[in-house]
Amino acid sequence: MVTFTLPESIQKLISELTKFPGIGDKTALRMILFALRNDLSFFKNLGEAFINVYKNIKICKRCFNIAEDDLCEICKDPKREEGILCVVEDVGDLISIERTGQFRGRYHVLGGLVSPMENRRFEDLRINELKNSILLYKISEIILALNPSMEAEATALYIKDFLKDVNLKITKIAHGIPMGSDIEYLDEVTMAVAIKERRELE
Numbered sequence: 251m252v253t254f255t256l257p258e259s260i261q262k263l264i265s266e267l268t269k270f271p272g273i274g275d276k277t278a279l280r281m282i283l284f285a286l287r288n289d290l291s292f293f294k295n296l297g298e299a300f301i302n303v304y305k306n307i308k309i310c311k312r313c314f315n316i317a318e319d320d321l322c323e324i325c326k327d328p329k330r331e332e333g334i335l336c337v338v339e340d341v342g343d344l345i346s347i348e349r350t351g352q353f354r355g356r357y358h359v360l361g362g363l364v365s366p367m368e369n370r371r372f373e374d375l376r377i378n379e380l381k382n383s384i385l386l387y388k389i390s391e392i393i394l395a396l397n398p399s400m401e402a403e404a405t406a407l408y409i410k411d412f413l414k415d416v417n418l419k420i421t422k423i424a425h426g427i428p429m430g431s432d433i434e435y436l437d438e439v440t441m442a443v444a445i446k447e448r449r450e451l452e
């Protein structure tokens with residue numbers, strides 16, 4: 251019986267690529283073989299692009315968005331409305347909301363939601379950072395822009411309780427959208443309505 255062992259460098263690349271969600275061994279190998287059909291410099295460019303991210307990308311000190319400096323482009327922008335913070339689960343949601351162009355305030359990236367399933371507690375979120383930011387930047391309203399789910403509702407209630415001594419309005423975006431739908435798929439019009447019709451957290 252003939253057994254063929256993949257070259258070590260390819261095996262190593264496969265083991266890294268399969269860390270992406272949805273990429274298994276077969277898909278990773280197919281991607282690599284596809285790339286090998288072209289100029290090998292593709293791998294060099296890809297590697298350099300990854301290294302550049304490693305070298306240059308930081309987490310914004312104020313809002314926890316991705317940045318190339320201590321502060322992200324949004325936090326550095328003097329034209330942004332002060333006093334209002336949009337609280338999102340992750341950077342992906344921040345980018346989705348930014349793309350709609352319907353929110354002109356600043357953000358706070360929580361870094362997850364409370365989830366017993368994933369063993370994530372309220373203290374594991376950037377919640378002290380949220381409070382500090384509210385006090386430091388004299389925030390008068392936070393808008394919770396969380397994807398509708400049980401975890402989001404629990405997280406919202408924890409936030410409300412955690413901030414009960416802070417003089418602050420806490421609202422959440424209006425979800426004309428059913429439970430389980432994603433901020434990622436909101437278009438400009440839906441987002442505009444979701445923000446305009448936000449209501450105070452009960």
Ligand SMILES: [Zn+2]
Pocket residue numbers: 310311312313314315321322323324325326
């Ligand atoms: Zn920022």
